[in-house]
Amino acid sequence: MINWTPELDDKIRQMRADGYGATPIAREIGTTRNAILGRFFRLDRADTAPPRVELSLDxxxxxxxxxxxxxxxxxxxxxxxxxxxxxxxxxxxxxxxxxxxxxxxxxxxxxxxxxxxxxxxxxxxxxxxxxxxxxxxxxxxxx
Incomplete structure (x- = not known):
């Protein structure tokens, strides 16, 4: 299991922006293609998720x-x-x-x-x- 750091996140974001697919990114970082795909999904959700607003009872x-x-x-x-x-x-x-x-x-x-x-x-x-x-x-x- 890989320990995801902000530096690794920045690296896979940059490689993805440069047009690399999940397999070359996985080889570069030393993990599996599925780990990279899962990380893409979680990073996309974190980048695009609207802030959750809790409404009061009233x-x-x-x-x-x-x-x-x-x-x-x-x-x-x-x-x-x-x-x-x-x-x-x-x-x-x-x-x-x-x-x-x-x-x-x-x-x-x-x-x-x-x-x-x-x-x-x-x-x-x-x-x-x-x-x-x-x-x-x-x-x-x-x-």
Whole structure:
């Protein structure tokens, strides 16, 4: 097993940039072709990987709410109480009793008349049903 150092990484990067394949690079360094190919893969991933950003709990709740999920669905999804989700949403200046409309805007359900409210809930239910149908179903283990 080879001990990869920054100097070796620089050397294989330079040889690769000069047009050498994995086999000549492996001969030069004294390792196998597969070790070089694996190192290429890991170096490419390290060079191109975006920095991982961890969102706070509040930010995740607000992002889910802004994507069109109801507070109740968020609470079930994140295993939180509805009261906690509603308080987080309200603390960010959003209306927890709002529902998304087809234009992507958010309407307050209590400002709608009864027919509009029914249509909004039917839309939300059909969207959730469609998402459920499109999500991959867990495979049952065969005994």
């Amino acid at each position: 930010d995740r709740v607000v992002a889910k709410f802004n994507s069109g999920m109801s507070c109740e669905r968020i609470a079930m999804n994140m295993r939180m109480s509805r009261k906690t989700v509603r308080s987080i949403v309200a603390a960010h200046g959003l209306n927890p009793s709002a529902v998304p409309n087809p234009d992507g805007d958010i309407d307050d359900i209590w400002e709608m008349d009864e027919d509009e409210r029914r249509a909004a809930f039917a839309r939300a239910a059909s969207e959730n049903a469609r998402k459920t149908r499109l999500s991959p179903s867990p495979q049952k283990a065969s005994a």
